[in-house]
Amino acid sequence: MRTARHPTTPEAPVKAWRVHTNGEPRDVMRLEDVPDPGPAPGEALIRVLAANVNFPDALLCRGQYQVRPPMPFTPGVETCAEILALGEGAEGTVGARVLAQPALPAGGFAERAVVDARTLLPAPESLDDAEAAALHVGYQTGWFGLHRRARIQSGETLLVHAAAGGVGSAAVQLGKAAGATVIGVVGGVDKAREAHENGCDVVIDRRAEDVIAAVKDATGGHGADVVYDPVGGDAYTQSTKCVAFEGRIVVVGFASGRIPSAALNHALVKNYTILGLHWGLYNTKDPAAVRACHDELTKLAAQGAIRPLVSERLPLTAAADAVQRVADGTTTGRLVVLPAQEGPR
CATH class of the missing domain: 3.40.50.720 (NAD(P)-binding Rossmann-like Domain)
Known part of the structure; x- marks a missing residue:
């Protein structure tokens, strides 16, 4: 495993959806410029390739989820991403494609995010970015x-x-x-x-x-x-x-x-x-079981036994509408936002 430090030279702002007040996703999610994040010790800076839309994203916007992050916050709890840089002491490989769960209040509906490097999982090679982003939580x-x-x-x-x-x-x-x-x-x-x-x-x-x-x-x-x-x-x-x-x-x-x-x-x-x-709770009570499950899911994906049903691949600008549609129950399969590209990997 090789490590890398995040450059000290500040970069241009990046785009991220943020929620400043509770309400319906379409009304309260705003696409804004935010400072380019940098990894603290033990963290990884990631480029979000794909972010899956989950029903809890809507509950977070409404203030109805069991966790209420401080405002403003960025929704998006499930991504496929590329490691751009690693903070001091963090292990990983720059350039690797991974499954990442950015911690609130800085979620995954953004161009970049930082995550605890210990939580990263290798993205299954048999799945493209959108499919991989929809694999973990569901x-x-x-x-x-x-x-x-x-x-x-x-x-x-x-x-x-x-x-x-x-x-x-x-x-x-x-x-x-x-x-x-x-x-x-x-x-x-x-x-x-x-x-x-x-x-x-x-x-x-x-x-x-x-x-x-x-x-x-x-x-x-x-x-x-x-x-x-x-x-x-x-x-x-x-x-x-x-x-x-x-x-x-x-x-x-x-x-x-x-x-x-x-x-x-x-x-x-x-x-x-x-x-x-x-x-x-398994992430805190039994993280080894989560990783073992990921290994099993990776095998099933490689065998063709499972493949996330991605019904739509959307640009970052469509994230608020996508969260609203999932909240309204009008969708099938998964809606996946692609901040880094317009089409599938």
Whole structure:
């Protein structure tokens, strides 16, 4: 590993989206000139090649996320980047392509950022910049949810809510890679088509079908062994009514905006398990497990078993609109912002 110091000569300002007050992303995100960052000891200066849009970016803008960074802050928690320079004591290779999670308040919707060099992971060679940027959070969440929490087994049935979205599409691919039969729930004909193409064995359009009846019909009355729920609200209620005996419901998030209350008497009578998943805790509680998971995901990507579903690649100027569209639930797959280029790598 070779190291390099950041040049002491100041460079021109760089572009970054910043939030000065809470509200809807389209209203509060501003593209501004900011000083070119330099790495402190142990940090890496990165050039952002691609930044994936996540639902938490919208929650951060609204002030509804569990972490509230000081203002002004730059959203964007997941990037593929190139190492430009390294601070004193930081290990790495200048020029390497990496997965980086810039720490708030200086997130990844920017041309450059600084990150803790210890958190950098090699970008899989089998994925382009946009795909690599969309690999870390969604697929790590899916892998930990399905394998560490639900202990999914080959031959089981997996039910995925919002199966055409970024988080759901990752769970679909990971479920198929684990040997599960995957049922995807979506909202609309276009999203149903995306879910089918992404590998779902059965797709249920919640706008046109009774989800509970459709799951029972597809499983011969058995129900879903594992439910992956990033939606909450009505989706969670439906899950409790079509989960199998000894089934597991993995609670990933609440994209619906409504946090349901679990009826523990119902869990007792039907003999199912409710599992919470806060993937971010693994970064502090068990970072070795995160790196081991990355190795597994890299292998699966190389085998073609998983590939992030990138529906749009957008310029940096379109980031605020992209975050708003993800917040509104009108997108399929992943929207990825490309600060360093106009097209895929």
